[in-house]
Amino acid sequence: MIVTVYLPLLATLPLAWLAPMLGRRCAPAVAARLLTFLAGLAALVTLGALGLLMIGATLRRPELSREVATQIADGDSVPAWLGALASVGLAAGLIRLGRILARQRHAAQALHHAIAAHTPGSDQELVVVPDSACHAFAVPGRCGGRGRIVVSTAMLRALDASERRALLAHERAHLRHRHHRHALLLAAAQAVNPLLARLRAEGEFQIERWADEHSAHTTSRPIAARSLAAAALHPGDGRD
Structure with a gap:
């Protein structure tokens, strides 16, 4: 029990801090x-x-058959209170996981419906929305379909032509490398084990760096840096 349960569980603690x-x-x-x-x-x-x-805690219950109970060594028995805590932790983790998956599904459906309403009958990659706030984000396609890039008019006005190319390259990297799957798995892992919050934050940071590197290779590092800086200088911006 120590090797199969306690040590692997305790190993997640240093992992959450050392992995980043x-x-x-x-x-x-x-x-x-x-x-x-x-x-x-x-x-x-x-x-x-x-x-x-x-x-392990359930198998210690007296109403179970003696044959089953005797299969558990005395040194491997699990206290009832520890089993209860594990049950609560497992249930809480699964509930949080279910909520995250449900929110992700509903958000994706809402985005696809909004894009379809804004560009009826069109499957163009770039979707420009009139908005005074600067934002740009990638929307993965459904069932292997084509992804879309949503950019506000304010964001386009804030960038010159070369910076726009860098911005689009950044968002295309998210689509090409399916970064939404990485982000979802990181969020799901934290839902199961809240101690992985730091690991999730670092993972999401590296995903953005990955897209930035792709943008720099597609255009140039100075242009990609200018695009990132220009977008960051506008209050209320969003770039994913």
């Missing part, structure tokens, strides 16, 4: 993939450990 430092020593694309993998692994370990603790 490891990620910063790698290229953004490698770091984002690595942190996403580690977050998913830590979440699975957390679910498995909590589940085993809950089962």
Whole structure:
């Protein structure tokens, strides 16, 4: 029980703090993939450990058959209070996970409906919306369909032609490399294990760096930097 449950569960604690430092020593694309993998692994370990603790405590109940109870070594028995805590933690994690997945689904549906209403009958990649606030974001396609890039008119006015190319390259990187899947897995991992919040934040930061690097390679590093700086200088901006 110590090797199969307690040690893996405790290992998620230093992982949540050490993984971001490891990620910063790698290229953004490698770091984002690595942190996403580690977050998913830590979440699975957390679910498995909590589940085993809950089962271990349940098997100690006196109403179970003696044959089943004697299969558990005395040193591997789980206290009832620990099993109860594991049950609560497992249930809370699954509830948070379900809420995140539901919110993600509803948000994606709302975005696709809004885009369809704004550009009826069109499947163009770039969608320009009239808005006084600066924002730009990528919307993944449904069922493998084409993704869309939504940019406000205020954002376009804030950038020159070369900076616009850098901005679009940044958003295309999100679509091409399916960054929304990385972000969703990071969010799901934190829902299962809240101690992974720092790992999630670093993973999302590396995803943005990954897109920035793609933008820099597509245009140039100075142009990509100017585009990022120009977008950041406008209050209320959003760039994902």
